[in-house]
Amino acid sequence: MRVTISAGELTAVIGDNEGYEGQRAGYNGVHSLTSVHCSDNLFVPGVAGINLEHLLDGRDLPDRGDYFEPRRQPMEVERLSDQSAMLHQDATPTLGVQSMTVFTLRVPHAMDIDLRMVLRDDALTYDYLLGFWASYINAPEHLAMHFLGRPRAEEVGEAWQVLDSPAHYAHSTVCHVDIEPELPHHMSFETLAFSYSDLAYTRPFFYGRRANMVFALMFEPGEDVRLTHSPSGAGAGNPAWDFQWVLHEPEVDREYRLRARAVYRPWAGEDDIRREYETWDPLLS
Numbered sequence: 001m002r003v004t005i006s007a008g009e010l011t012a013v014i015g016d017n018e019g020y021e022g023q024r025a026g027y028n029g030v031h032s033l034t035s036v037h038c039s040d041n042l043f044v045p046g047v048a049g050i051n052l053e054h055l056l057d058g059r060d061l062p063d064r065g066d067y068f069e070p071r072r073q074p075m076e077v078e079r080l081s082d083q084s085a086m087l088h089q090d091a092t093p094t095l096g097v098q099s100m101t102v103f104t105l106r107v108p109h110a111m112d113i114d115l116r117m118v119l120r121d122d123a124l125t126y127d128y129l130l131g132f133w134a135s136y137i138n139a140p141e142h143l144a145m146h147f148l149g150r151p152r153a154e155e156v157g158e159a160w161q162v163l164d165s166p167a168h169y170a171h172s173t174v175c176h177v178d179i180e181p182e183l184p185h186h187m188s189f190e191t192l193a194f195s196y197s198d199l200a201y202t203r204p205f206f207y208g209r210r211a212n213m214v215f216a217l218m219f220e221p222g223e224d225v226r227l228t229h230s231p232s233g234a235g236a237g238n239p240a241w242d243f244q245w246v247l248h249e250p251e252v253d254r255e256y257r258l259r260a261r262a263v264y265r266p267w268a269g270e271d272d273i274r275r276e277y278e279t280w281d282p283l284l285s
Helices: 064-072 270-278
Strands: 002-007 010-015 029-035 051-056 076-081 084-089 097-106 110-119 128-134 145-151 159-163 173-176 196-201 205-210 213-219 224-230 240-248 255-266
Touching: 002 076, 002 084, 002 097, 010 084, 010 097, 010 110, 029 051, 029 255, 051 064, 051 097, 097 128, 110 128, 110 240, 145 224, 159 196, 205 270, 213 240, 213 270
Parallel strands: 173 196
Antiparallel strands: 002 010, 010 029, 051 128, 076 084, 084 097, 097 110, 110 255, 128 240, 145 159, 145 196, 145 205, 173 224, 205 213, 213 255, 224 240
16 A cells, blocks of 8 residues: 655655555555656655665574565555655564654655654564665666765764765665674674674765755664665665664663654755754754
């Protein structure tokens, strides 16, 4: 099932894991995002953006498909208003994670994203829960993600950095400068989540460019959010601009919340994107 929401310059199609004509099953999230300035879907048609793909705690799973548990389990989509929709998934059978995401379009060119996770099963293999959201970008001229940060080995400094991993699973993930990135695991399944870049970010946002547009994704500070890139997440020329949210020592039945904002607008330079982040108040989203 899917619903269409609109506000200002943007129109979005929010869908669950069910397939339909032109849409593959298992790709929940934003099936389409378009602007009055660019009618072409930002995301690869048939897949999605802000797609809840993995829930991981470092355990090895005999069935590879279980690593994609959020995409395989039923999910419900509900229209909340003309500009807002909600996705909800009951506790998953393997890790026992219940999740909810509310997407709300804001005038003129933003989408607020309210993410919530609740651990319902006290059986984590390691003391963390990692949620992984993928966004498959539709043939951008520029494959890279850009963010403010510095090399992880340096103790001071901030400048624009480029995350342009050379291959899938190669130097994929960037953490905050104050976070030690390595997480314990004994997974035989190779994943972008545990492939680390030598870079680190200082502010929790990134941008990428497509045609005359820019797509930026920003997160409220104070959370262990990780930025992840693949040059070919949806095939050659279709990169993945992903993110992770790691909960350390999560408590059972406690709701955890992360506020994010996506901006999709004509490109007007890096200072413009920095201002979008600096003027955004997550608590008012």
